[in-house]
Amino acid sequence: MSKIPLQFRHNGRDVxxxxxxxxxxxxxxxxxxxxxxxxxxxxxxxxxxxxxxIDGELHLSCLTLAETVAGRSIxxxxxxxxxxxxxxxxxxxxDNFAAQCGYCTPGMLMAAKALLDRNPSPSRExxxxxxxxxxxxxxxYEPIVNAILAAAGGRASA
Amino acid sequence: MAVTVKTFASAGEAAGALSSDRSARYLGGxxxxxxxxxxxxxxxxxVVRASDRALTRIDPSGPRITLGAGVTFARVLAERxxxxxxAPARSIGGPxxxxxxxxxxxxxxxxxxxDFTVALLALDATVAVQGSFGARDIPIEEFLQSRERRAGTxxxxxxxxxxxxNEAFRYRKIARxxxxxxxxxxxAAHLPISGGRIAGARIALGSMAPTQIRARAAxxxxxGRSLDAATISAAASAAAEGTSPSDNALGSxxxxxxxxxxxxxxxxxxxx
Numbered sequence: 079m080s081k082i083p084l085q086f087r088h089n090g091r092d093v094x095x096x097x098x099x100x101x102x103x104x105x106x107x108x109x110x111x112x113x114x115x116x117x118x119x120x121x122x123x124x125x126x127x128x129x130x131x132i133d134g135e136l137h138l139s140c141l142t143l144a145e146t147v148a149g150r151s152i153x154x155x156x157x158x159x160x161x162x163x164x165x166x167x168x169x170x171x172x173d174n175f176a177a178q179c180g181y182c183t184p185g186m187l188m189a190a191k192a193l194l195d196r197n198p199s200p201s202r203e204x205x206x207x208x209x210x211x212x213x214x215x216x217x218x219y220e221p222i223v224n225a226i227l228a229a230a231g232g233r234a235s236a
Numbered sequence: 237m238a239v240t241v242k243t244f245a246s247a248g249e250a251a252g253a254l255s256s257d258r259s260a261r262y263l264g265g266x267x268x269x270x271x272x273x274x275x276x277x278x279x280x281x282x283v284v285r286a287s288d289r290a291l292t293r294i295d296p297s298g299p300r301i302t303l304g305a306g307v308t309f310a311r312v313l314a315e316r317x318x319x320x321x322x323a324p325a326r327s328i329g330g331p332x333x334x335x336x337x338x339x340x341x342x343x344x345x346x347x348x349x350x351d352f353t354v355a356l357l358a359l360d361a362t363v364a365v366q367g368s369f370g371a372r373d374i375p376i377e378e379f380l381q382s383r384e385r386r387a388g389t390x391x392x393x394x395x396x397x398x399x400x401x402n403e404a405f406r407y408r409k410i411a412r413x414x415x416x417x418x419x420x421x422x423x424a425a426h427l428p429i430s431g432g433r434i435a436g437a438r439i440a441l442g443s444m445a446p447t448q449i450r451a452r453a454a455x456x457x458x459x460g461r462s463l464d465a466a467t468i469s470a471a472a473s474a475a476a477e478g479t480s481p482s483d484n485a486l487g488s489x490x491x492x493x494x495x496x497x498x499x500x501x502x503x504x505x506x507x508x
Contacts, residue, residue: 098238099239100239100273102274123333138336142270143263145241206415207415211332
């Protein structure tokens, strides 16, 4: 079966790849572009660790048909840090012990970024809601919620 | 196995491609079809899509509202005029699933999903479908009863009448994880009041049968009465009648039968 040409923006850079029909965006990002930051968790939309932003909106890359993102802008954790510096959310995750095994962290950070891009000073309840599609089996969520609130607070006072 | 993806400009062409190929599935938001592909479902060899704008149109004002099949739950939540549908839309998934999942796809979501459809069933929605026979409107109850045979049918939109008041439409999803989780049971109630009495009660249940169903015995207990304690008790005791829930990881069939009356009572009494 012939491959399908696909072009989109990946963390601000134009990329062009060939995908097989039915390939999901997660596979395209990891195996064809080499961006290993979105993780494969469940493949069912239940865990959130493959979360990416498509045109600024939080989506699950494992449930996104790759060819539907033609011409669109994809942001992953790989594009989050600003030059040599960690993004304030990454810094807050480190400072608040929000990552243990780290497998959920890419998805958590993208879900948190989707929230703060839209709502720079969320309530605790809004943070819990924003990461409700992301499963963490280590932290019990509290350090993650605290980290996101700390990042929002830091941004507000900066 | 690689699948063939066919994208059409019009819903009509997509419907044609869908009805002529038994191994074709329509791809809406991806939360059902991509999941099946990820799990290695070899029964799907063609994925059909349509870029038709009509599929993502919302007509939120007026007494009768229409939602294109491709409207996402995030878009429902962004419409102030659709406040009566916000509770069911919000009860689905996390933000990413709500950005992807669609009203039309939810009609096909198996247990423990399909919560939005429970709300639409209580609201006596109409499903507009396009098949090889052309376009037609089907009452949602009839649609759900033959859902398994409708894989070759393209849903265009759903429409329903706006409830007369906030009190007239109520929704409750019981999940073990908050704020997100699959449904243990889901209940929606449409209780139009005429002259102080309920006229045209519709109670819909999710996860209480293979598809979303109406609790007809509970509806009969409510019909023509005022919503007082005795009526609520009668409806609650009849809630499990005619249901056929299953065991799954979220709850047993026995547990579902035990709690459906409890939660219907709370819903009708306006308790949190």
